[in-house]
Amino acid sequence: MFELLEDAGFTNVRTAVVPGFQFRKASTRNAAEAYGVKAVMITATKAEG
Amino acid sequence: MTGADQQASLEGVLKDEILRMYQEVADNPDAEFHFFHGREAAEMFGYDPEWLDRAPAGAVDSFAGVGNPHERAELKPGETVLDLGSGAGLDAIIASWLVGSEGRVIGVDLNPSMCHKAQANLAATGASMECHEGRMEDIPLPDASADVVISNGVVNLSFRKRRVAEEMFRVLKPAGRISITDIVSGRELSQSIVNDPKLWAA
DSSP states (O other), X not given: OXXXXXXXXXXXXXXXXXXXXXBSSHHHHHHHHHTTOEEXXXXXXXXXX | OOHHHHHHHHHHHHHHHHHHHHHHHHHOTTSOOSBOXXXXXXXHTTOOHHHHHHSOHXXXXXXXXXXXXXXXXXXXXXXXXXXXXXXXXXXXXXXXXXXXXXXXXXXXXXXXXXXXXXXXXXXXXXXXXXXXXXXTTBOXXXXXXXXXXXXXXXXXXXXXXXXXXXXXXXXXXXXXXXXXXXXXXXXXOOHHHHTOHHHHHO
């Protein structure tokens, strides 16, 4: 996602993990952990002019 | 079937699955899903309890985000905010409070009935929003029409994330910004997940 935003022209791309995010169901949670799935906050700006 | 045909077919099935799943959250907020939703999820992600008390129950109960895009959006009075995948409208309602009467909130959602629901929820707070039925890969707005794009747990649902990033860039004004929360994977998903719209929509 980071690269896609930069490729689109965004600058100052910042990411941070959303603390406390998890899936409710254990089976989904386990599968998500296996794939390194996490929730992130992403901010970026479109340069002026 | 060519690769492009196969992707178009999968996208069509995925669209139906996304519509079904999030309509179910809106229609049956007391049901149990594999993700946390409603007030429980919003509190988990740090939404101000005063916001949740003040917002219509219909917007809070159907909340299905994965974080809090307002935490870093720094919305200011008078700004125009696009909520991409506006759902039942909780994030749009909060945005409307932050940008005030001089500001403007625009929603885009795949599901026209969610647009109607979000607009009704905003109206219940005395605010209003435009809401357009549309896809995030083809945002139905002119170039340079928003100061800020917010989104919550939506971009990950697209097969064409590069296109979504380009569209967010297009609709932002110069010096505009995005504040989105979303799901990312540290590993490439297996083909069985990619080809299963139920898992992808999850």
